[in-house]
Structures are given as structure tokens and as C-alpha cells.
Amino acid sequence: MRVVLAEDLFLLRDGLTRTLREHGYEVVASVDNGPSLLRALLEEKPDVAVVDVRLPPSYTDEGLQAALEARRRRPGLPILVLSQYVDQLYANELLAGGDGAVGYLLKDRVTNTEQFVDAVGRVAAGGTVMDPQVITKLLSRSQARGMIDSLTPRELDVLEMMAEGRSNVAIAATLHFSESAVAKHTASIFAKLRIAPSTDDNRRVLAVLAYLKR
Template identity: 45%
Template sequence: MVADDAALFRAGIARLLADAGFDVTAEVGDADALLAAVERDPPDAVVVDIRMPPTHTAEGLEAARVLAARHPEVGVLVLSAHVEPHYAMRLLESGATGTGYLLKERVTDPGELTDAVRRVAAGGVVIDPGVVSQLVGRRRVRNPLDALSEREREVLAVMAEGRSNQAICERLFLSPKTVEAYVHNVFTKLDLHQAADANRRVLAVLAYLRA
């Protein structure tokens, strides 16, 4: 299901998803209509704009919070026109599984959009690289990230997007053993606990970056 008050953008998203093989079961213009549609026929995932009527502030986030409580099996991908890390954090706190925050500019790459939808539908966490970049690059009086090498920072950034070790291999052209070593170094240097669950791993990294 797709929810966005801009009719042309909404139709464009629906068309991209349909062309990629998704069955788009509803297209709506506000959060209330989305929640009602999900109640009638829960989908595998919804794509929702962060700002919709009536206030155009964070209706999409509120809808994500409600869906996490009522329909935790439904993946939620929130789209935003701007990099807003605080909203991404609020989204993750509303439900750690099947949740994503992606910039609207990514929609110009159909592969990026469809990959994100598939990942949240499967229960994964998706965070836009722009949000991660802002968190990693944030200046602090004492920045523990200074202990990381340049390559370890790159691995940390991809990890925080919700990517698996295999995806890190493909993104950075590294072998699986090399990635495992870098991930181990990152967790050790940042004093984070390794987590078997991919979502918990992402949440731990983002919580650290937000601190």
C-alpha cells in the first residue's frame, strides 16, 4: 500500500512498485485512510510519506507507530524529503523490525526503492545512507569514532544502514573474512556488544551514533 498526499508522486511510486512485480493493493492520500485500508486487508508492507494532512508534520511516523502496535507483521517504509536523523530514531523506537526510513530522492533509483520495500517486508531495518552519514560525521568534543580506521568507518556506515555482512562485502569489494574482521574491530573499539540478530546490531550501532 502507498500513502502520500501528492497524487502524482503516489501514482509514480505505485507504478514503480507494480513494474517491479509488487501487487499494490491501495493508494491513499492520508494516514487515516492508510490505517483503515490496512485494517481491511493487511499488506506485506506500506510505503508512507512522513508529512501528510492535516498538519503535514509527522503523520507518517504516527501511522508507523500505530501499525507497529496493531500489525507488527506489516513492514513500514517511511519516505522523507529531508535528512532528519531525529525522525529516523523516533521511527526505530516505534518498532525495531520491519521498519525503514528512506529519502524521497532515492526513489529515482527503482532498485533502491524495491530493495528497501522487500527488506522491511521481510522484517529488516532500513536506514537511508544520508542519515547514517550525518550521524557518523557529527562533530563531538570527544569523538570515539576517531579510534576507527577509515575502512572501519566505511564498514560501520554500511552496517548502520541495515546491511548484512554479505552486503558490506559487495558494497566495499571485500572478502567475507575481511568484513568479519572489520566488524569485530568496530564493535571492540566502540565497546558495543556483538548481536546475532541483524536488527539488534543496527539498533546498537545507531544508538551509539546518536549518543
């Protein structure tokens, strides 16, 4: 699987490149600035891009802007954002299409190699991977805040796991519930948020995100 990586810090970029290659990925381009990222995404046509938000020359949002521009030219291009920051405007735009193949992880909350590699694979396969703190940030001004507040602590835990793209089986294992308990919590979440349940995990995540961003 072909990967384009964008990260301005050399040691981190080198470490991520080594990690990806050790897990069978082909890193076809490893860049440190926005213009080079856009060029690599269009010329190399990778299966997935791993992108930092803040890249040279201005260290604001060049990475995410380049990824979005590439996705406009190549609809459906899988993008995994790996950053220290949550850019609400561009994160919402990244999710707006509702087509999946997107992810947004915070660097300081990726605690092991398996978590990172798993996220790359799920995004490349068309899934959605979102850090719960990113979800919280995106929901901060949502009109659905009252509905979110109506969820129980258990339901909030399940919703966070759903937002990460987890299946009911994975949620049950992580939260130490039975699968039937997870199914009941999921049904309650959809009822309270007025969203029709779906058996497709990725569609569930996208439906929740799309509704809560309104």
C-alpha cells in the first residue's frame, strides 16, 4: 500500500516512515511542506496520505489545505490527519463529503505503534477514525448539544468509540460490556439523536458526525 507522509519535524517524519515500512507500507514520498505535499499527492497517487496540519512555509494550516485540495482533485483520496491541533474549519470540510476514508488523530494521544498503523489501514480501506477530543472540539458549537447532554455516561462512552470507527464487538471488548449491552446503548443513542440505526459501522460514524455538525 502506497503512502505519502507530510511532517515538518525530521525525527518524527523519519520515525513514522520507518514504522510504516516495517508494517508493509510503501512510503512513496516523505515531505516537510505544503507545496511539496500537494505535488506528491497528485503525482504519486497514493492509497493513503498521513498529514500534519501545520507545515512550512507559514506553519498555520498548509498541510490540511494541501490535503483538501488534493481530495477535491482526487475525490475519495484517503486522508489521515496526525496533528497536535484541531482546526475546526478544515476538519469540518474534510468530513463534509460524508464519503469516509478520513481520520483525525492527535499526536499526544497516539500511545502505541499498533494504534497508529491500525488507523492508517482503516482510513485507507475507506473507514473513519476520529480522536474523541477532536469530536468534542467539533461539537463545541453544535445545535445538538442539548441532545448530547441527554446521553448517559455509558452512552457517551459508546458514542466516543463509535466516533473512532469501532464495531460493536470492539466496543464491547474495550468497555467490558456484552455485545447485547452495546447494541442497546447504540439503539438508545440513535433514538436520542433522532438518527436511524445502521449495521454499517462506518456509516454510523458518518451519520452521527453529519448530524452533530449541523
